[in-house]
Amino acid sequence: MTTPNGTTGNTPTSTTGTSTTSNTSTSTGTTGTTGTTAAAAVAGTPRLSVQGLQKIYDTKKGEVPVIADLTFDVQAGEVVCIVGPSGIGKTTLLKCLTGLQSITAGVALIDGKPIEGPPEEMALVFQEYTRSLMPWLTVTKNVRLPLKHLRLSQAEREERISSALQAVGLAGAEQKYPWQLSGGMQQRVAIARAIAYRPEVLVMDEPFASVDAQTRFELEDLCLQIRDQFGMTIVIVTHDIDEAVYLSDRVVVLGERPARVTRILDIDFDSPRDQITTRSLPGFAELRTEVFELIRKAG
Numbered sequence: 001m002t003t004p005n006g007t008t009g010n011t012p013t014s015t016t017g018t019s020t021t022s023n024t025s026t027s028t029g030t031t032g033t034t035g036t037t038a039a040a041a042v043a044g045t046p047r048l049s050v051q052g053l054q055k056i057y058d059t060k061k062g063e064v065p066v067i068a069d070l071t072f073d074v075q076a077g078e079v080v081c082i083v084g085p086s087g088i089g090k091t092t093l094l095k096c097l098t099g100l101q102s103i104t105a106g107v108a109l110i111d112g113k114p115i116e117g118p119p120e121e122m123a124l125v126f127q128e129y130t131r132s133l134m135p136w137l138t139v140t141k142n143v144r145l146p147l148k149h150l151r152l153s154q155a156e157r158e159e160r161i162s163s164a165l166q167a168v169g170l171a172g173a174e175q176k177y178p179w180q181l182s183g184g185m186q187q188r189v190a191i192a193r194a195i196a197y198r199p200e201v202l203v204m205d206e207p208f209a210s211v212d213a214q215t216r217f218e219l220e221d222l223c224l225q226i227r228d229q230f231g232m233t234i235v236i237v238t239h240d241i242d243e244a245v246y247l248s249d250r251v252v253v254l255g256e257r258p259a260r261v262t263r264i265l266d267i268d269f270d271s272p273r274d275q276i277t278t279r280s281l282p283g284f285a286e287l288r289t290e291v292f293e294l295i296r297k298a299g
């Protein structure tokens, strides 16, 4: 996958990943590859599969068991949100899924293949957005970084950069440096980098936590739009229960310590979703309450 610095390989930084189709950019941050790769999914095989995943951190003070046993699948083109109390192991799970952390037992698969390092077809937007951008590069150059690994014409590369920045509301900030931007703007640059990369699988860790409510709604809808447009599979960790219900095809609730899957809820609201009408549905309130109660019990 693609790291935030746009480098490829196993660098545990934040950025976007790449898709498997034709190109080779890897990163764990915020980018992606072309949407065409979704078609490459192996028929009948989940895009992502987590089977009996266990994670124990080995520290100087001894073993820290964080994840006891997680099993769930994510189908190609699905949006799946992962929720659970703070410290339950959500970021740890994403790091295992994106090959940035080793797995103690069990397995994580992408298109049926074990994930043993950052997969090229993935992009990750990290929770710590301040660490995901290169401070010495302008906004445009940060977004361009992972695209260098893709075989794109210069025109297409520049078009992807400008449309991604436009989509996250950063048109006009192209020549600014990250340190000249607010936290929310920096996070939007990280998201733009992921969008421009167009990975097959976009993994985001609390991506909208630092943006204002209006921008958050816009970015949520942007996620659904790029999923529809490029056939991306999207996995998002969020603390916002309404956001999880609004965005998801399924919500995976984590509980207990070390973590297990407490419940997987199917969310079958019609598509396209709408911030006002979908959130006003009676079923929306019921699901929100159900998720809230599950998290409260888990906490």
Ligand SMILES: Nc1ncnc2c1ncn2[C@@H]1O[C@H](COP(=O)(O)OP(=O)(O)OP(=O)(O)O)[C@@H](O)[C@H]1O
Residues within 6 Å of the ligand: 057, 058, 059, 064, 066, 085, 086, 087, 088, 089, 090, 091, 092, 093, 127
């Ligand atoms: N590298 C590490 N070494 C040892 N323990 C770690 C490491 N990274 C995380 N942990 C521990 O694992 C547990 C889960 O952390 P993690 O960051 O995955 O939780 P989280 O669910 O993402 O929390 P939050 O919602 O606050 O972001 C915590 O107790 C944390 O201290």
Ligand SMILES: [Mg+2]
Residues within 6 Å of the ligand: 090, 091, 092, 127, 205
């Ligand atoms: Mg976290």
